[in-house]
Amino acid sequence: MSDRLFQLLNDAQHRLDAGFSHLPPNPAPPLDEAASAILHQVADRLQDNYPYAHPLYAGQMLKPPHPIARAAYALAMSVNPNNHALDGGRASSSMEVEAVSALAKMFHLPQHLGHLSSGGTFANLEALWVAGQLTPGKAIAASDQAHYTHSRISSVLGLPFHAVPSDASGRMGLAALEHLLETSNIGTVVVTLGTTAIGSVDPLDQILLLQQRYNFRIHVDAAYGGYFTLAANLTPETRAAFDAIPHADSIVIDPHKHGLQPYGCGSILFRDPAVGRLYKHDSPYTYFSSKDLHLGEISLECSRAGASAVALWATQQLLPYVPGGAFAQGLESSHTAALELYRRLAQSNHFFTPSHPPQLDIVFWAAKAPTPEASSALAQAIFDEAATRDLHLALAKLSTRFFPHDTWKDLSRSNQETTVTCLRSVLMKPEHLLWLDQLWQRLQAAAEKVTVNTPLEPT
Structure with missing residues (x-):
């Protein structure tokens, strides 16, 4: 971090601390010379990395978080909120609701149910779990270029999985998909908008036409490529796929990829809020501080870092999701x-x-x-x-x-x-x-x- 950012964070920390100044003093454990030596060891050990933040690193999907995300995350960690329940993260839960709504608005969803997650894998797990509840026993189909997590998740859920051959551009083959759909055994088709190997974009708009003829759910795995819905320089073919997102049943996007966030920050969105009924559960102790709907009631995942929501919310305020911005x-x-x-x-x-x-x-x-x-x-x-x-x-x-x-x-x-x-x-x-x-x-x-x-x- 730059000196200026450290100063901004320090000022914000003093402002946060002032909100609790009426409480009796409870000083934090001191960081002495031993702690300083350990942190220097940490700095030395961390040099054993590729320079992920530098432009000369052009290998894997590693994008540095925005400085405001780093600062907001660090600020939130002085509270260390848990967004599973309002008891554990009142402010950060509210910020998560707003941040997820910004994602839904970016995709032009007229309504939604959703939340952040620890990453795309768990978000995809949740989407396919819901799909399995709604189409019990039916198979999951995804392109042979889709992320390997989908076959693993299908195995965890006890659902059959079929890999659909892709074409010469790495997009899901429509003829091969229709051949599978004709069996009436496919409950959900995973459509990848931005494969992690080559960045290919499945033809969602055309798969939606198949959905009119066959009865299946569409889950969009846009963990990597979802933010490109804002880009104005895509080809018409790619643009058509992104423009069709509002018609999908569920969408996954990872703010910790193109959203300038620290790991781990994924997100799941459902077009139909009624799927929330599938999450119904009881807890003997966690949820008595508020009668409002809390994020633990619409999530498979339990404890989640509220700091991720704070960092994403702050980044969205500085860099809103608007075309041309x-x-x-x-x-x-x-x-x-x-x-x-x-x-x-x-x-x-x-x-x-x-x-x-x-x-x-x-x-x-x-x-x-x-x-x-x-x-x-x-x-x-x-x-x-x-x-x-x-x-x-x-x-x-x-x-x-x-x-x-x-x-x-x-x-x-x-x-x-x-x-x-x-x-x-x-x-x-x-x-x-x-x-x-x-x-x-x-x-x-x-x-x-x-x-x-x-x-x-x-x-």
Whole structure:
């Protein structure tokens, strides 16, 4: 944190403390020299990390929380509220209701029931638990590019799971989905708006048309990509999927991904508030301080950090979810950066690019080599060399069908599909667009060094 932010936090802490100044003094345990030494050890240990907050880190989905989120979270931790019940977090529970309402408004939901969670996994669990209660015994279907948590959750819930083959762009295949729906065994279809591997966006608008012909629930897993509903520079195809969100039965979005929040902060929203009846339960001791509906009555998860709600609420006040606003412009910058990186990769002599440009802000590409095996080995070498230049990428094992049919000649002749280890970047920091030249120069230099004496064209 900057000195200025420390000062702002210190001032706010004094203001918070003043609200309890009428109580008898109860000083906190002192932090002495021993504590100082331990904190210095912590600082040293934490240096054993990639520089996640820096623009040269362009690997996994790690976006630094906004300074106001960090400060608000730290401020709330002096109270350490628990948002499971009003007894444990009156102010933070109220702020959570407001923060969740802002998410629902962003998705244009006319009404909703929802709350924050510890992350997308638990939020998805809750959505599929509700789906299982409403369509008992029926299967869950999701794209083969959907997050692996859905198959795990289905197993935990004792529900059958079916993976739907995706197309060459990584989107759920509609013909394959309809074939499954014809069995009448599918109770819920999980539609992913922003897969975590390649950022693909399933065609929600078209899946809604199938829902008119077949009886099933639609759950939107927008844990990663949901905030892109605010972006004005999406393709018409991608825009249509996001515009259809208000018609889904449930939605998951993770503020700790693109929402500039500390981990863990997920969220679940239901279009029909009547699903709240499924949560009905009794507690012998927790809920006597208020007759108002509390968040523990509409959540599977019990104890939850009220500080997460405070941090999200504060961030929303500074950066509201409005089209064309500063928050939306940051998402647009990330998408623009991904498209520009894709364009440069396509013109490079060192790389193969997939058939389709990025739908959001995730870019993947293969090292140019005669076979997928050679390409995979070269990608690993480039990954390692880039890291020595302080450029941190990611590796992903992906299907060769995401690339043009003739990318690897042996595969095109045999019509064979296999996997190839690709290089991958998540350009989720708005400043990635400003740093793109730096990223590109380091990537090119790494590729040039490791491809010495390596054929540049497939044979």
